[in-house]
Amino acid sequence: MATLSDVARRAGVSPATASRVINCSSKPVTDELRERVLAAVAELQYVPNAHAQLLARSHRSAVGVIVHDVSDPYFAEITRGLQRVATDQGRLLMICNSYRDPDRELEYVELLRGHQVAALILAGSGYHDEAFTRQLNEKLAAYEATGGRVAVIGRHEHSGDAVMPDNRAGGYLAGRELCGLGHRVIGVVAGPRILTTTTDRLAGLRQALSEQGRDLPERRIRYAEFDRDGGAAATARLLDADPELTAIVALNDSMAIGALATLRTRGLAVPQQISVVGFDDMPIARDVTPALTTVRLPLVHLGVRAMSLVLGAEVPAPRVEVLPAELVRRDTAGPVPPAAPVTARAAPRARAGDTVS
Amino acid sequence: MATLSDVARRAGVSPATASRVINCSSKPVTDELRERVLAAVAELQYVPNAHAQLLARSHRSAVGVIVHDVSDPYFAEITRGLQRVATDQGRLLMICNSYRDPDRELEYVELLRGHQVAALILAGSGYHDEAFTRQLNEKLAAYEATGGRVAVIGRHEHSGDAVMPDNRAGGYLAGRELCGLGHRVIGVVAGPRILTTTTDRLAGLRQALSEQGRDLPERRIRYAEFDRDGGAAATARLLDADPELTAIVALNDSMAIGALATLRTRGLAVPQQISVVGFDDMPIARDVTPALTTVRLPLVHLGVRAMSLVLGAEVPAPRVEVLPAELVRRDTAGPVPPAAPVTARAAPRARAGDTVS
DNA sequence: ACCCCGCGGGAAAGGGCTTTCTCTGCGGTA
DNA sequence: TACCGCAGAGAAAGCCCTTTCCCGCGGGGT
16 A cells, blocks of 8 residues: 555655645645645555544544444434434444344444544434443443543433434324224234333333223233334234234334234235234335334434534533424224124135245 | 553553553463453553554454445345355444445545455446446556455446346346236336446346347336336336336336335236336335235345455456346236226326325 | 745654564573 | 573554644845
């Protein structure tokens, strides 16, 4: 790799001058030398060593982001919002996937700290895990003590800036909608119970039901991975255990899509025989058939706000912004059926698998 | 930020010793000193400055990846494959989105070079653009000249290692399938014509049709963005121009989903009135209704192979691996309808928009 | 004619780490 | 006892860049 002194030597100038030309420093350089340096850069295909630059410069520019999984549309949307603001300010984003592994999350905090990021954003659910939360907070505090800025999205554990989707209100909206449609026997396809997102959404749902004098017994909740296959499996278990079900709330849209797949396999018509409500309103929700009724979260905006907080002026008091959820009525939630033909749902209809050629 | 010398001072040892302990160097250190250093590290919450390390160490460890958009499932799957191999080898991945902007792609090559990545992987379609291709090749050549490894996925422009999905064969499979089902009037919902992926897939399709003595006139092709909305719009234009259509090939699954949305809006039954074949077999393909018949590409494997090539031993001759496509028959492609009721398809049926509360 | 100022350029000091080289002091061998 | 070798620790030389500090020189003011 060509270095700055290679360029300087070739141009017949000192490294200092070469550096000044390359970085468009305010210090004036005569046109002739400038030309020579630029020519040398082009000939040698010189690219400054970013690590040396970051070491020599004092100010930190990159921002670290830890999400559960960028390829999950929920985080993809949030990340889009983060990117937008970061790009506007000429910041580089370092995105890390924790894959919902708390240990990996801790490691990434260290890693990003080591990479001298100016700020750190943690997106995704928190964990009901005392020990982990304490460790994380220690690490974040240590980072903040050295001037790093931190914001979290959708998790309460951190004491600093936070942007929160209103998960509880969203759960409440889903519950109220189904109650309004007359549903009394509602099952829940939930994410891992260790995630605060799961419990927050459940709490809102529970509140809506209890306002109608109904409760949500644990046997009508199935916990599984927060993805399509988790939703499909949980739905199957729910149906097996409770054939009376007239509605299912899935705690995110991926799980809802899995639920729809299971219902289709079992020949249950949505929403005629059973209703489904999802959560998040990810882009695909409108494209499944029937289109998914779901709770919309302003995902992109969540990212925009978090990045703005973290790159904005430092304020004494930590800021917590709660962004509202809203119900999006599409085609998977309908009135409770007059009488559910119990026999139909007990017998899974075989569905032809994919054929591949 | 605490530095190594802070740690050393606190432990009462030299920076050299501290470094050796922290990096588990092969040089022996007495247990007592080791203890002291470790204690100091913990107390100071010391994290090594990654940039200083990369500067001091000679060997490069990170790998750079340039994709069009990680949140696009096509690239998300490829990236999953890349990650898997990289993680196994303890490599950090730097992932950059070019958003299909050639200039940004060029910039990212520089950026990653500046970050001293050990290897560079470019995934996604190439461009039919002489000037750009030449520039890119120059930059890549310069990088390789300094010991960098390069591999491309799904693009021909680079002369070195490459992993290619068999786009042409995939297009052929889609065409043959529809011909076999009796379709004669086939429309194509295509991505941007500047992308080689588009033209390769089209070429295969064209070949399949011509083997049946049919051709694929340009008026039955609509080029649009390679995403859901592009597919929806292109399908609308296609239907308006050619009501005789009995089948549509979408050149990727996102576009196919857009196509299905448009067909649903217009009240056209799939596959009874019109068939649809997608491309890529992204995970959501099996979950739309009807489930999408599509051409499967081994996306994860594409990533696995590319990373393996680039991290494996250097060989004199550049390697080109072509990974096969296969047809996945689901529910969107059926036999050509006996007689198409032309009137039905000319009149778009209004569809209720989402209602939000 | 002299002094001072300011401009354009270079020398050199870091920035935080790794690693080679050097040094000290110990145990073992002849 | 004298010498060699080696283990374990530190000193110091980079890695590549930025930036401050300093110096020489030419032009304007008096």
